[in-house]
Amino acid sequence: MQLTLKVWRQDSPTDAGHFETYQATDVKDEMSFLEMLDAVNENLIEAGREPIVFDSDCREGICGTCGLMINGQAHGPQKGTTTCQLHMRKFHDGETVTIEPWRAAAFPVVKDLMVDRSAFDAIVQAGGFITADTGAARDANEILIPKPAADAAMDAAGCIGCGACVAACPNGAGQLFTSAKLAHLNLLPQGQSERYKRTEDMVETMELFFGSCTNYGECQEACPKEIPIDFIAMMNRDFLKSKLANRKLSGQKH
Amino acid sequence: MSNVVLDSKVPEGPIQDRWDNHKFNMKLVNPANKRKFTVLVVGTGLAGAAAAATLAELGYQVKCFTFHDSPRRAHSIAAQGGINAAKNYKNDGDSVYRLFYDTVKGGDFRARESNVYRLAQVSVNIIDQCVAQGVPFAREYGGLLDNRSFGGAQVSRTFYARGQTGQQLLLGAYQALMQQVSLGRVELHTKTELLDVVKKDGVAVGIVTRNVTTGEVQSWSGHATLLCTGGYGNAFYLSTNAMNSNVTAAWRAHKKGALFANACYTQIHPTCIPASDESQSKLTLMSESLRNDGRIWVPKKFDDNRPADQIPEEDRDYYLERKYPSYGNLAPRDIASRAAKVVCDEGRGVGPLKNGVYLDFSESISRLGETTVFERYGNLFDMYERITDENPMKVPMRIYPASHYTMGGLWVDYNLMTTVPGLYALGEANFSDHGANRLGASALMQGLADGYFVAPYTVGDYLAGLLGQGVVPTSDPVFVEAEQAVRDETRRWLSVGGTKSPEYYHRELGKLVWDYCGMARDKNGLEKALSEIPALREEFQKNVRVLGSAEGVNQSLEKVGRVADFFDLGELMCRDALMREESCGGHFRVEHQTDDGEAQRNDEEFSFVGAWEWNGDGTAQTLHKEQLVFENVKPTQRSYK
Numbered sequence: 001m002q003l004t005l006k007v008w009r010q011d012s013p014t015d016a017g018h019f020e021t022y023q024a025t026d027v028k029d030e031m032s033f034l035e036m037l038d039a040v041n042e043n044l045i046e047a048g049r050e051p052i053v054f055d056s057d058c059r060e061g062i063c064g065t066c067g068l069m070i071n072g073q074a075h076g077p078q079k080g081t082t083t084c085q086l087h088m089r090k091f092h093d094g095e096t097v098t099i100e101p102w103r104a105a106a107f108p109v110v111k112d113l114m115v116d117r118s119a120f121d122a123i124v125q126a127g128g129f130i131t132a133d134t135g136a137a138r139d140a141n142e143i144l145i146p147k148p149a150a151d152a153a154m155d156a157a158g159c160i161g162c163g164a165c166v167a168a169c170p171n172g173a174g175q176l177f178t179s180a181k182l183a184h185l186n187l188l189p190q191g192q193s194e195r196y197k198r199t200e201d202m203v204e205t206m207e208l209f210f211g212s213c214t215n216y217g218e219c220q221e222a223c224p225k226e227i228p229i230d231f232i233a234m235m236n237r238d239f240l241k242s243k244l245a246n247r248k249l250s251g252q253k254h
Numbered sequence: 255m256s257n258v259v260l261d262s263k264v265p266e267g268p269i270q271d272r273w274d275n276h277k278f279n280m281k282l283v284n285p286a287n288k289r290k291f292t293v294l295v296v297g298t299g300l301a302g303a304a305a306a307a308t309l310a311e312l313g314y315q316v317k318c319f320t321f322h323d324s325p326r327r328a329h330s331i332a333a334q335g336g337i338n339a340a341k342n343y344k345n346d347g348d349s350v351y352r353l354f355y356d357t358v359k360g361g362d363f364r365a366r367e368s369n370v371y372r373l374a375q376v377s378v379n380i381i382d383q384c385v386a387q388g389v390p391f392a393r394e395y396g397g398l399l400d401n402r403s404f405g406g407a408q409v410s411r412t413f414y415a416r417g418q419t420g421q422q423l424l425l426g427a428y429q430a431l432m433q434q435v436s437l438g439r440v441e442l443h444t445k446t447e448l449l450d451v452v453k454k455d456g457v458a459v460g461i462v463t464r465n466v467t468t469g470e471v472q473s474w475s476g477h478a479t480l481l482c483t484g485g486y487g488n489a490f491y492l493s494t495n496a497m498n499s500n501v502t503a504a505w506r507a508h509k510k511g512a513l514f515a516n517a518c519y520t521q522i523h524p525t526c527i528p529a530s531d532e533s534q535s536k537l538t539l540m541s542e543s544l545r546n547d548g549r550i551w552v553p554k555k556f557d558d559n560r561p562a563d564q565i566p567e568e569d570r571d572y573y574l575e576r577k578y579p580s581y582g583n584l585a586p587r588d589i590a591s592r593a594a595k596v597v598c599d600e601g602r603g604v605g606p607l608k609n610g611v612y613l614d615f616s617e618s619i620s621r622l623g624e625t626t627v628f629e630r631y632g633n634l635f636d637m638y639e640r641i642t643d644e645n646p647m648k649v650p651m652r653i654y655p656a657s658h659y660t661m662g663g664l665w666v667d668y669n670l671m672t673t674v675p676g677l678y679a680l681g682e683a684n685f686s687d688h689g690a691n692r693l694g695a696s697a698l699m700q701g702l703a704d705g706y707f708v709a710p711y712t713v714g715d716y717l718a719g720l721l722g723q724g725v726v727p728t729s730d731p732v733f734v735e736a737e738q739a740v741r742d743e744t745r746r747w748l749s750v751g752g753t754k755s756p757e758y759y760h761r762e763l764g765k766l767v768w769d770y771c772g773m774a775r776d777k778n779g780l781e782k783a784l785s786e787i788p789a790l791r792e793e794f795q796k797n798v799r800v801l802g803s804a805e806g807v808n809q810s811l812e813k814v815g816r817v818a819d820f821f822d823l824g825e826l827m828c829r830d831a832l833m834r835e836e837s838c839g840g841h842f843r844v845e846h847q848t849d850d851g852e853a854q855r856n857d858e859e860f861s862f863v864g865a866w867e868w869n870g871d872g873t874a875q876t877l878h879k880e881q882l883v884f885e886n887v888k889p890t891q892r893s894y895k
């Protein structure tokens with residue numbers, strides 16, 4: 001199959017950027033989307049032109065490094081699938097494919113299709129942890145965790161931090177990412193003592209970088225791990241509770 | 255030849271007491287003095303993130319480096335199956351001693367007993383630590399932790415978080431690390447790649463890095479440096495490792511005097527999705543658990559092109575069941591891998607490229623029903639279908655072995671220190687603990703053991719001896735020269751002006767290493783590789799093309815240096831494999847097998863760790879031997895018939 005690619009090229013964060021058109025020839029169904037781009041890059045290098053910069057690492061859909069806007073969709077057309085797991089059989093001969101980086105104020109373009117997602121790290125740094133210095137832990141089975149709670153925490157913890165939710169959101173909001181981390185930790189017994197402080201700290205840090213949520217729901221649609229927006233409601237509830245209540249009493253309530 | 259002495263520094267006394275005695279005998283640094291020490295931690299996988307967080311909690315000044323854009327992207331994130339620990343929660347007879355025994359035996363008696371015992375001991379603390387951090391391990395309905403059995407062990411000691419155990423353990427360690435960053439105790443440098451280790455008067459005093467976003471080359475000094483930089487499975491080009499995993503940090507340390515041990519001990523995992531064509535960039539692992547209900551077969555006839563469902567029973571060869579009637583499809587990783595290679599080499603492989611074997615669920619489906627089979631493996635089937643467009647409920651899966659893990663690495667003593675004082679290696683980057691073969695679910699355990707519970711003590715013992723000494727300033731000539739060398743090398747790559755990409759040479763190199771130093775090795779092949787690799791390297795050095803500049807993002811430039819190191823390493827893997835005239839674990843020398851085709855160890859002559867010393871470009875390394883002593887577990891021949 002042969003494709004026409006319209007690819008965003010941008011030299012540096014300050015460069016205005018533009019689209020360039022390339023032909024991808026000899027594309028096979030079994031190739032992954034990124035392998036198709038690898039082949040385009042090989043040809044560019046042979047022709048003495050600088051290859052397209054894009055990010056990837058595990059190519060198994062778990063590290064969250066990859067992420068492209070493909071024809072305007074975060075991670076492309078296949079639901080629940082990262083860019084690296086998308087295969088070319090989802091495209092057809094002669095098609096024109098537009099490839100762009102994540103577009104969001106919080107994720108400045110570094111070069112071409114690579115963006116800077118360190119705002120996510122800043123949110124985690126603000127409170128996305130349970131304080132448990134090494135060596136102080138009691139026996140793991142002394143903490144009983146009902147299976148449904150453990151399962152729900154795991155659903156939230158499956159977030160890979162790719163940023164598709166932000167890229168898909170018309171407001172560039174970071175709610176799905178932040179709420180998934182909060183839900184993971186706030187649903188567990190171990191996470192209770194820091195629950196409200198964590199929620200405030202993470203939400204307030206999020207607001208420094210990201211747009212606000214107006215319930216479009218695009219984030220859930222784009223999430224390659226299909227993390228539901230219910231977690232956002234939970235986050236909002238905890239945030240409100242925390243703002244209204246005196247945290248010194250939080251050991252007694254909820 | 256230099257005067258390297260391999261002193262393992264294993265403590266005296268009964269094996270059960272060694273670690274406790276050692277901890278008691280180690281020097282302590284008082285809290286006020288800890289602040290005066292700077293520790294550089296390179297890598298933020300399980301080993302690095304755990305070590306950096308723990309050292310910071312203790313009060314040391316930590317600087318932490320990763321070439322990834324976030325610590326959470328480290329390759330540890332991809333581990334699926336689980337993590338072992340001798341908790342004996344199932345009351346099925348597990349114990350520290352049994353985990354120790356299984357690991358030494360699984361490693362085919364090529365690991366250091368004392369290290370393995372310590373690993374088994376601290377395994378129980380790891381689970382406690384991870385649960386306290388909020389790692390959502392699978393639970394039973396009563397709320398207790400669930401376990402599964404894994405990799406041939408006879409007890410259930412594997413803790414897991416769905417098929418994402420590595421992800422959850424790494425997020426736990428990452429979060430602990432980020433907390434220390436927020437407290438100002440860890441200075442985190444992402445997108446920062448180590449390109450050299452700096453020594454002064456024989457001691458490690460710091461590192462030189464290149465910022466992969468800006469291109470800036472910079473020096474960092476520390477009282478101690480910890481390399482937690484992962485394994486070298488990408489020497490084969492195609493592997494289950496992440497695309498950016500590489501050997502550069504370990505290799506640059508090797509060139510600075512750290513011995514590299516057991517390079518030929520590599521693990522090939524039997525159940526991966528076969529390559530589909532030349533453009534394949536990496537291989538995907540399919541969990542080993544599939545072998546519980548899938549039957550492995552190939553056609554009896556050569557070049558049988560009929561679709562699987564048109565090949566009648568009598569024309570199928572269930573070769574594992576035939577060769578190993580008692581273990582059948584559950585034969586250990588190395589044995590199952592080699593058997594698949596044999597049938598494909600004979601021309602009985604399946605699939606368009608004839609490079610796979612069938613893993614067939616039809617019998618289980620008729621026995622257990624579609625629902626049960628799908629419940630067990632549905633997520634894996636979906637992943638497989640996304641890649642191959644075939645539904646394993648209808649068409650048998652195709653699998654083939656792939657490079658997965660490397661047991662070899664930087665030689666370390668009991669304290670995890672390399673042969674360069676002040677330079678440590680943790681996690682998959684070191685050679686310790688797994689001998690010639692690693693058991694499933696034991697790499698995560700080792701990474702976290704090294705990072706949370708071993709290095710924080712042993713590094714302190716070393717630092718205590720440096721009290722009152724400042725770090726070597728980065729203006730010192732040792733740093734200035736090392737930085738210049740890095741800049742010169744960068745410039746050299748940019749000026750070659752050849753015709754082929756670094757990726758091309760990596761792929762060509764990988765083919766050689768895979769063909770001659772993969773699942774089966776022999777003298778002729780290894781000698782051939784040892785003449786072909788240098789020839790290809792020469793072409794690479796003259797004909798590689800790196801476009802762009804040294805400033806700003808340049809992925810080809812990052813790649814070219816890594817490929818250069820893989821060339822040297824590939825050569826060492828072959829040299830090590832050629833030296834080791836025996837078969838053990840993942841190292842199978844065709845000349846050394848039993849009458850029924852199993853690995854034949856030679857304990858008389860090869861019960862040692864082979865640690866190689868760098869002698870400069872173009873000169874073969876020198877072999878040093880650490881003799882292995884087995885006081886507790888008696889070496890025996892493995893049999894799986």
Ligand SMILES: Cc1cc2nc3c(=O)[nH]c(=O)nc-3n(C[C@H](O)[C@H](O)[C@H](O)COP(=O)(O)OP(=O)(O)OC[C@H]3O[C@@H](n4cnc5c(N)ncnc54)[C@H](O)[C@@H]3O)c2cc1C
Binds near residue numbers: 658
């Ligand atoms: C697909 C797959 C599944 C697996 N499943 C399991 C399992 O179920 N159970 C199990 O026990 N094991 C499993 N393993 C093995 C296990 O995941 C790894 O051995 C382990 O995670 C390695 O951890 P690490 O901390 O040593 O290194 P890594 O996680 O590889 O981290 C390396 C770190 O070093 C950094 N780094 C490397 N070089 C440099 C440099 N030059 N400069 C700066 N930074 C650098 C990287 O950025 C990264 O942060 C699996 C492996 C694979 C490939």
Ligand code: FES
Binds near residue numbers: 061067
């Ligand atoms: S490259 Fe890791 S999720 Fe795509």
